Structure formats: structure tokens, C-alpha cells
Amino acid sequence: xxxxxxxxxxxxxxxxxxxxxxxxxxxxxxxxxxxxxxxxxxxxxxxxxxxxxxxxxxxxxxxxxxxxxxxxxxxxxxxxxxxxxxxxxxxxxxxxxxxxxxxxxxxxxxxxxxxxxxxxxxxxxxxxxxxxxxxxxxxxxxxxxxxxxxxxxxxxxxxxxxxxxxxxxxxxxxxxxxxxxxxxxxxxxxxxxxxxxxxxxxxxxxxxxxxxxxxxxxxxxxxxxxxxxxxxxxxxxxxxxxxxxxxxxxxxxxxxxxxxxxxxxxxxxxxxxxxxxxxxxxxxxxxxxxxxxxxxxxxxxxxxxxxxxxxxxxxxxxxxxxxxxxxxxxxxxxxxxxxxxxxxxxxxxxxxxxxxxxxxxxxxxxxxxxxxxxxxxxxxxxxxxxxxxxxxxxxxxxxxxxxxxxxxxxxxxxxxxxxxxxxxxxxxxxxxxxxxxxxxxxxxxxxxxxxxxxxxxxxxxxxxxxxxxxxxxxxxxxxxx
Amino acid sequence: xxxxxxxxxxxxxxxxxxxxxxxxxxxxxxxxxxxxxxxxxxxxxxxxxxxxxxxxxxxxxxxxxxxxxxxxxxxxxxxxxxxxxxxxxxxxxxxxxxxxxxxxxxxxxxxxxxxxxxxxxxxxxxxxxxxxxxxxxxxxxxxxxxxxxxxxxxxxxxxxxxxxxxxxxxxxxxxxxxxxxxxxxxxxxxxxxxxxxxxxxxxxxxxxxxxxxxxxxxxxxxxxxxxxxxxxxxxxxxxxxxxxxxxxxxxxxxxxxxxxxxxxxxxxxxxxxxxxxxxxxxxxxxxxxxxxxxxxxxxxxxxxxxxxxxxxxxxxxxxxxxxxxxxxxxxxxxxxxxxxxxxxxxxxxxxxxxxxxxxxxxxxxxxxxxxxxxxxxxxxxxxxxxxxxxxxxxxxxxxxxxxxxxxxxxxxxxxxxxxxxxxxxxxxxxxxxxxxxxxxxxxxxxxxxxxxxxxxxxxxxxxxxxxxxxxxxxxxxxxxxxxx
Numbered sequence: 001x002x003x004x005x006x007x008x009x010x011x012x013x014x015x016x017x018x019x020x021x022x023x024x025x026x027x028x029x030x031x032x033x034x035x036x037x038x039x040x041x042x043x044x045x046x047x048x049x050x051x052x053x054x055x056x057x058x059x060x061x062x063x064x065x066x067x068x069x070x071x072x073x074x075x076x077x078x079x080x081x082x083x084x085x086x087x088x089x090x091x092x093x094x095x096x097x098x099x100x101x102x103x104x105x106x107x108x109x110x111x112x113x114x115x116x117x118x119x120x121x122x123x124x125x126x127x128x129x130x131x132x133x134x135x136x137x138x139x140x141x142x143x144x145x146x147x148x149x150x151x152x153x154x155x156x157x158x159x160x161x162x163x164x165x166x167x168x169x170x171x172x173x174x175x176x177x178x179x180x181x182x183x184x185x186x187x188x189x190x191x192x193x194x195x196x197x198x199x200x201x202x203x204x205x206x207x208x209x210x211x212x213x214x215x216x217x218x219x220x221x222x223x224x225x226x227x228x229x230x231x232x233x234x235x236x237x238x239x240x241x242x243x244x245x246x247x248x249x250x251x252x253x254x255x256x257x258x259x260x261x262x263x264x265x266x267x268x269x270x271x272x273x274x275x276x277x278x279x280x281x282x283x284x285x286x287x288x289x290x291x292x293x294x295x296x297x298x299x300x301x302x303x304x305x306x307x308x309x310x311x312x313x314x315x316x317x318x319x320x321x322x323x324x325x326x327x328x329x330x331x332x333x334x335x336x337x338x339x340x341x342x343x344x345x346x347x348x349x350x351x352x353x354x355x356x357x358x359x360x361x362x363x364x365x366x367x368x369x370x371x372x373x374x375x376x377x378x379x380x381x382x383x384x385x386x387x388x389x390x391x392x393x394x395x396x397x398x399x400x401x402x403x404x405x406x407x408x409x410x411x412x413x414x415x416x417x418x419x420x421x422x423x424x425x426x427x428x429x430x431x432x433x434x435x436x437x438x439x440x441x442x443x444x445x446x447x448x449x450x451x452x453x454x455x456x457x458x459x460x461x462x463x464x465x466x467x468x469x470x471x472x473x474x475x476x477x478x479x480x481x
Numbered sequence: 482x483x484x485x486x487x488x489x490x491x492x493x494x495x496x497x498x499x500x501x502x503x504x505x506x507x508x509x510x511x512x513x514x515x516x517x518x519x520x521x522x523x524x525x526x527x528x529x530x531x532x533x534x535x536x537x538x539x540x541x542x543x544x545x546x547x548x549x550x551x552x553x554x555x556x557x558x559x560x561x562x563x564x565x566x567x568x569x570x571x572x573x574x575x576x577x578x579x580x581x582x583x584x585x586x587x588x589x590x591x592x593x594x595x596x597x598x599x600x601x602x603x604x605x606x607x608x609x610x611x612x613x614x615x616x617x618x619x620x621x622x623x624x625x626x627x628x629x630x631x632x633x634x635x636x637x638x639x640x641x642x643x644x645x646x647x648x649x650x651x652x653x654x655x656x657x658x659x660x661x662x663x664x665x666x667x668x669x670x671x672x673x674x675x676x677x678x679x680x681x682x683x684x685x686x687x688x689x690x691x692x693x694x695x696x697x698x699x700x701x702x703x704x705x706x707x708x709x710x711x712x713x714x715x716x717x718x719x720x721x722x723x724x725x726x727x728x729x730x731x732x733x734x735x736x737x738x739x740x741x742x743x744x745x746x747x748x749x750x751x752x753x754x755x756x757x758x759x760x761x762x763x764x765x766x767x768x769x770x771x772x773x774x775x776x777x778x779x780x781x782x783x784x785x786x787x788x789x790x791x792x793x794x795x796x797x798x799x800x801x802x803x804x805x806x807x808x809x810x811x812x813x814x815x816x817x818x819x820x821x822x823x824x825x826x827x828x829x830x831x832x833x834x835x836x837x838x839x840x841x842x843x844x845x846x847x848x849x850x851x852x853x854x855x856x857x858x859x860x861x862x863x864x865x866x867x868x869x870x871x872x873x874x875x876x877x878x879x880x881x882x883x884x885x886x887x888x889x890x891x892x893x894x895x896x897x898x899x900x901x902x903x904x905x906x907x908x909x910x911x912x913x914x915x916x917x918x919x920x921x922x923x924x925x926x927x928x929x930x931x932x933x934x935x936x937x938x939x940x941x942x943x944x945x946x947x948x949x950x951x952x953x954x955x956x957x958x959x960x961x962x963x964x965x
Binding site for chain 1: 547551821844850854855880881882883885896898905908955961962
């Protein structure tokens with residue numbers, strides 16, 4: 001392990017991350033909410049520690065290999081989440097566990113919150129929460145589009161071929177830096193478009209900026225306790241739906257579309273197609289059940305609420321307009337289940353990713369056919385390309401670990417005294433990086449204890465790191481030379 | 482599809498099945514409980530239907546192919562389930578509706594052990610006996626199915642066992658081997674049952690209860706002749722101990738018993754990785770349960786905590802479903818832990834349900850290999866089981882099984898919630914049905930009388946799908962199954 005090189009990069013991350021505190025600091029000074037010290041101190045701490053680490057290790061410019069890749073990815077999320085908690089401790093008056101939970105939730109673009117009374121919280125703090133999600137989303141795109149496929153996490157090597165450019169397993173850095181620039185341009189472009197959309201549909205500028213941050217990152221933090229439901233505005237809901245949906249697309253496809261100005265790439269991408277179908281079917285199903293259970297008087301209202309909630313859940317955003325945990329019969333559980341599907345690979349969304357679910361289905365169906373025709377040899381294909389055994393095995397392994405982590409986390413929460421429905425939904429929402437749950441965590445996560453918050457913070461990180469990254473770090477073989 | 486051959490076999494199965502009503506009629510005579518006529522009618526209806534099916538095609542003897550195999554396996558459980566429901570409908574007591582009778586009968590035959598009945602203690606003895614015997618017959622069917630038929634069909638990676646079972650084999654010739662294997666397994670099954678019945682009797686049950694419970698124990702079924710299940714005997718710990726021993730034995734692969742029988746040697750039990758994993762899992766779950774029960778003062782005496790902890794863990798983890806104390810009322814994570822443990826279930830080739838320990842073991846091995854592969858992407862690690870390498874197609878079959886299991890579980894759970902069940906009840910009812918376990922939590926903890934007919938039908942389907950190892954039922958929904 002080249003610890004020095006890893007530390008150097010971590011130092012750079014911290015330095016860069018500290019600059020993220022400047023916008024909320026400026027806002028604080030502008031509106032004069034008196035919270036500026038709450039950002040200056042964390043800024044100094046983060047910058048100071050980052051610079052110190054960097055200065056010590058600045059000469060360690062080694063090439064990074066796979067192992068360092070795993071360590072950096074894990075450290076990126078864990079360390080930056082921890083440092084991001086500082087302003088919330090000072091400015092949001094949270095204790096460390098709460099602040100860490102909130103920061104992790106923000107940075108992993110989950111959107112579960114322990115804060116309430118948001119409408120009366122200082123503007124700078126509210127902005128900071130949304131900005132953290134945006135930064136998390138930005139890191140995530142690079143992670144999901146460039147890093148995880150290179151590392152081959154959970155069968156994701158199969159999207160590797162999609163990303164353009166040459167590549168060599170041993171040299172991670174140049175390619176990542178190269179792709180990062182492209183994807184950030186698109187990310188920023190989409191965010192700007194989202195801000196404009198919000199402003200045009202009547203949102204105040206501050207809210208528009210904050211919400212666009214958590215929409216594109218499919219995070220789901222809001223500047224209001226009532227989330228998007230605060231506005232009671234159909235245009236705002238539609239803008240949100242569109243950009244949550246776009247945020248859950250593979251950013252390399254966005255890249256292709258913008259570069260060649262050809263929207264055909266969206267339609268030709270099997271994952272996006274499958275995703276759109278799943279979303280449409282789920283929206284319709286929820287709307288029909290809501291209508292027949294007479295939760296809403298008109299089918300249009302049912303459809304409106306179903307569309308918003310379902311898209312918000314499946315893209316793992318977690319905005320709400322209505323409290324869906326009290327919706328009738330199986331809808332709450334159904335929404336929890338579809339959050340496992342999540343968005344497309346290479347997006348800011350959470351969950352297991354559509355491509356994996358597609359492959360699980362294709363592979364499962366193939367197994368059925370194999371039973372009838374035992375001698376049949378038919379590889380599973382996506383868009384006409386056969387999928388390698390290594391990739392399918394990777395996806396099966398991913399699925400099994402995902403389920404295993406889910407079950408263990410759920411039992412640990414119940415051990416801490418949580419009821420089954422709450423525990424089920426809390427783990428679901430955190431591991432899928434979605435946000436709201438059911439039962440006691442339907443509105444916020446204030447009612448649970450520190451032990452449970454720590455487990456859930458870990459779930460968010462595990463989900464964000466696609467399970468394997470963390471498992472690799474925990475395996476003894478990783479640390480052996 | 483060779484429908485006439487299938488019809489012939491189905492007819493034969495029904496004829497054979499009709500004779501299983503005779504012991505129940507004998508019980509009715511002994512206890513003069515007035516259900517003789519009802520049982521006789523069930524006998525006659527089943528026998529005549531069987532003969533009507535069998536006689537026209539009795540000379541159609543052709544080799545069976547895999548597709549016919551699927552068809553027969555599915556028909557075995559559905560048809561016998563339907564005819565097995567007759568006594569429940571015709572009897573004066575309990576005189577169930579069609580849905581309830583079918584639920585009870587399928588629950589019996591699939592060795593699930595969920596019941597819609599209450600006031601079981603006061604039911605006629607012959608009906609009680611009949612219920613228990615249904616489980617026993619179902620268990621016998623499963624052993625043959627799991628060891629002789631499933632490996633041939635290669636369901637969910639079970640072609641693994643094809644090589645294990647002795648004798649020559651050719652993919653397309655099912656019949657001769659099945660009869661040979663079945664006979665041997667039948668002797669083992671019978672011996673275990675007799676041993677179990679004697680064990681219960683010595684431990685203090687009366688003869689009727691001892692026989693009845695031995696049926697439900699060896700078949701990993703879990704029906705009881707008392708509302709309180711084995712809790713009826715809480716004053717007698719030796720009965721729980723007998724139950725624990727025979728649940729563990731019946732949850733083991735019968736092929737192992739077979740070899741032990743042949744070679745008069747117990748050593749190879751412990752050379753089998755599945756059996757070892759099975760014991761380790763049972764031990765871990767029991768240990769967690771005992772420690773929690775005692776440390777949280779849920780059960781005050783240490784020996785009581787140990788006994789109840791082990792009994793309940795073994796009962797649920799092997800998917801038997803006997804209960805002594807309402808484990809559904811245990812606090813915190815225990816009910817959920819036990820429910821989850823039933824997903825792993827017993828060993829392949831046993832009468833137990835769940836996904837089977839061997840699949841769980843393979844998934845752990847494969848999952849670990851994937852983590853190693855992350856670190857060394859170019860490494861070639863062959864998975865091995867008991868020193869033998871595992872082909873990739875077996876592993877993908879196991880994965881296919883697993884994901885289909887989870888998907889089916891989620892869909893059934895949602896459908897049950899559609900009928901108005903709360904999430905915990907729906908979760909546990911689905912798990913209890915698909916894993917062929919029996920009792921659930923919350924509103925389905927004691928029995929299933931309180932749920933709607935729609936929910937019962939969904940659960941009937943779930944029990945069947947679990948018993949048929951999922952894929953053999955799902956395969957019938959693919960168009961190419963029906964194509965020539």
C-alpha cells in the first residue's frame with residue numbers, strides 16, 4: 001500500500017473541500033445571520049489539516065493502483081463526511097453523532113435528516129446542507145462513471161466499455177481527471193438549467209439554488225420542513241420531477257448527447273429505456289391504487305402525487321409533497337422496494353442500479369430456459385453485447401452482499417429497540433441513499449438513538465460505496481502485501 | 482409434452498393417495514368419532530378419480546423427459562393438495578370452506594404447518610391423525626423429489642447432487658432410478674419416524690400424540706394435535722429434547738442418512754460441508770437466542786432459557802414451526818432473526834424448507850471470491866465444495882434461484898399487503914409460507930384464521946412455490962415450456 005500517496009490525495013481533497021465552506025460563509029455575511037464564525041472555524045480546521053497532510057506528503061506522487069483506489073474512495077466519503085459535520089455542530093447546534101449523521105446523509109446524497117424547524121434555521125446553514133449534497137453528487141459522478149467501473153465493483157466493469165478513451169488498469173489518475181472535467185461541465189449545466197426552471201415556475205432565487213443542488217444530486221434536502229410540498233405548485237413539482245429523472249441518468253450518456261447534440265442516445269440506451277419503463281409502470285400502479293383506495297378524490301390528484309413521490313423515491317432523491325408513509329395498503333412498502341432498483345449506473349442516484357436489476361432478471365430468465373433446454377448455451381446480452389461471466393458473477397455477488405448487509409443492519413437496529421417496520425424502512429432508505437422512511441422515521445430521524453444513527457450512517461456509506469468497496473477494505477487479503 | 486403418460490402417473494398417484502385415508506378410517510373406528518363416512522367418501526372420490534384417469538391410458542409407458550418431470554412434480558402437489566382437502570370439507574368437524582380446507586391441506590402436504598384451525602384439541606381424532614399424516618406423506622414426497630427428481634431437472638444448482646446419488650444415470654431416463662432411490666429413502670424415512678415416535682412415547686406422550694407428532698417432526702412440518710403446539714408439554718422438557726434431536730436429523734440431507742445406513746458409519750456426516758454449515762448455523766442462532774433470552778431476563782432460569790432458545794431456534798431454522806412459548810412475543814430482534822434464519826432453512830435433500838443450506842454455503846463462497854477478485858482482478862479462483870471444483874453453471878443456477886426467491890418474496894409480500902395485512906404480518910406470513918415454516922408474527926402468529934380468503938389463496942401459492950423450489954413452478958410460466 002502506498003500510504004503516502006493516499007495521504008497526499010486525501011490532503012488535496014480536504015483543501016478543496018474546505019473551499020466549499022466559502023459560499024455559505026458569504027451568504028452568512030450577506031444576510032447577517034451572525035453564523036459566519038461557524039463556517040470560518042471549520043474552514044480553518046479543514047484547510048489547516050488538509051494543507052498539513054499535503055505538505056508532509058507532497059512529494060509522494062506515485063501512480064495509484066487498484067488497492068489505493070479502494071482506500072481513497074472509502075476515505076473520500078468517510079473523511080469528508082466527518083469534516084463536513086463541523087459547521088453543523090457549530091451552526092446547527094447538533095451533537096457530533098447528529099452532525100455526522102446529517103453530514104453523511106448530505107454528502108452521500110441520501111437526504112435523511114435529524115433537523116427540524118428548517119424554515120427558521122439560518123439561511124447559511126440551509127444553503128450549506130444543500131451544497132453538501134451537490135458536492136457529494138459531483139464526487140459521486142466521478143466515482144460512479146469513472147472509478148467504480150475501473151475497479152470493477154459489483155459487475156460494473158460492464159459499463160467500462162461505454163466510457164470513451166483508452167485505459168490501463170494500473171493508471172487510474174489521468175483518466176479520472178479527464179472524465180471528471182467533462183462530467184462536471186454537464187453537472188453544472190444541468191444545475192443551472194434546474195435553477196432557471198425553478199425560478200421560472202415561481203420559486204425564490206435562494207430556494208431555487210438550494211433545491212437545484214439537492215435535485216440534481218438526487219439528494220433530497222429541502223430548505224423547508226414540508227419539502228417540496230411547501231410550495232403547493234404543480235410547475236415546481238414538474239421541474240423537480242424532470243431534473244430528478246435526469247439526475248438519475250447515466251452521466252456518460254448526458255455527455256454523449258451534449259457533445260453530439262443527438263437525443264437519440266437517450267432512447268438507444270437500454271438502461272435508460274428500462275429505467276423509464278419501470279418509472280412509468282410504478283407511477284401508474286401507485287396512482288391507480290391511490291385512486292381506488294380513495295386517498296385522493298380525482299385521478300388527476302392521485303397521479304400528480306404518485307408521479308412526484310414515485311419518481312422521488314425511485315431516483316433515491318427523497319423529496320416529499322405528501323407523507324407517503326400513511327398511504328394505504330402496500331404502497332409504502334412498494335415504494336421502499338422500488339428504491340432498491342434506484343437510478344441508472346453512472347448517475348447520482350442510489351439503490352442497486354437499473355443495469356444490475358436488468359441483468360439479474362435476464363440471468364434469472366435464462367436460468368429458467370436452461371431448465372427446459374439443459375444443453376442450451378446462450379449468453380446474457382445487453383444491447384446485443386454479450387455480458388462476461390465475470391461481470392454477471394460480480395452482479396450476483398453484489399446483490400447477495402446487498403441483501404446480507406440489509407438483513408444484518410435491520411437486525412442490529414431492532415436490537416437497539418426499533419420496531420420492524422421502522423427498521424426495515426430506515427435501512428432501506430439509507431442503504432439506497434434515498435431519505436425518508438416509514439414509521440418513526442417517516443418525517444425525520446430525530447426519534448432514534450445515537451447507536452441507531454451510527455448504524456444508519458454506516459448504511460449510507462456502504463450503499464454509496466456499492467458495498468464491495470467497503471468489503472474489500474475489511475478483507476484480510478487487502479492489507480497483505 | 483407427453484400428456485397421456487402424465488395422466489397415467491397422475492392417476493396412479495391418486496389411487497395410491499386414496500389408500501392413505503384408510504389409516505385415518507381405522508383411527509375413526511378405534512375412537513368412534515363419527516367421521517368414518519366422511520373419510521370413506523374422500524377415499525372413494527379420490528380412488529375413483531384416480532382410476533378414471535389411469536385406466537384409459539394404463540399401457541402408455543414411455544420414458545419421461547425433463548418437461549414431463551416438471552409437470553408431474555407440480556401436479557403431484559397441486560392435485561394431491563386438492564384431493565387431500567376433501568376430508569376437511571366433508572367432515573362434521575371442522576367442516577371447512579373450500580379455501581380453508583385447501584389451505585390446510587396444502588399447508589400439510591408442503592410440510593408448512595400453517596393452520597386455519599383453532600380449538601384443535603377438541604377435533605375428532607381421525608381428522609387430527611389425517612392432518613398429521615398429510616405432512617408425513619408430503620415429507621416423503623419431498624425426500625424423493627429432492628433427492629431423485631430435482632437433481633435430474635437441475636433446479637437452482639441442484640444438479641450438484643446428480644453425481645452424488647449412486648447408480649448409473651442418463652439425463653432423459655428418470656423412472657428406473659427414481660424407484661430405486663425412492664425405496665431406500667422410504668426405509669430411512671420410516672425408521673426415523675418410528676424412532677421419533679418411540680422417543681416421544683418414552684418421553685411421556687401418549688401413543689396417539691407420539692405417532693402424530695413424530696409425523697410432523699420427521700417431515701419438518703409442524704402441525705400439532707394441540708393448539709399450544711408442543712407448548713402443551715412444557716412441563717416435560719424431555720419431549721422438547723426429543724423434538725430437537727429429530728428436527729435436526731430430519732433437516733439433514735437424506736442422502737447422508739442413506740450412506741450412513743449403507744456403510745454403518747457416521748464419519749461422513751462430518752465430512753460433508755453442508756451438514757457442518759447447517760450445524761454451525763443452528764448453533765450460532767441458538768446461542769444468540771439463548772444468550773439474549775437469559776441476559777434480558779425474558780426467561781428467568783438458565784436451563785429454561787437454554788432449552789427454549791435451542792428448541793425455538795431449531796424449530797424455526799429447520800422450518801418445522803413447532804412452538805412452545807409464543808416466540809412472536811419475544812422482544813427486539815429475536816422474532817425477525819428467527820424469521821430470517823428460516824430463509825436459509827434445512828439441508829438440500831431433507832424434508833425442510835427454505836433456500837437450503839447448500840445454496841447459502843455456495844453463495845458465501847462465491848461472495849467471498851468476488852471480494853478477492855476485486856483485489857486481484859486477474860486471479861483465477863475455482864470454487865470448491867468438499868474438494869471438488871464447482872462448475873460456473875451450477876453457481877449461476879444458485880444465484881438465479883436466490884434472486885428469483887427474493888423477487889417472489891417481495892411480490893407476494895406486496896400482494897398480501899394489498900389484501901389489508903400490516904407489514905409485519907405480511908412479511909412473516911410470506912416468509913412462513915415460502916420457506917414452508919408455518920407460524921408467523923403479529924396477526925398470523927397463532928393461526929391464519931383471521932386473514933381474508935384472497936390472502937389465503939396467495940399463501941397457498943406461496944407454499945407451493947416454496948415447496949417446488951420456485952423454479953419448477955416458474956418454468957411453467959415461460960412460453961418455451963409449452964412450445965414443442
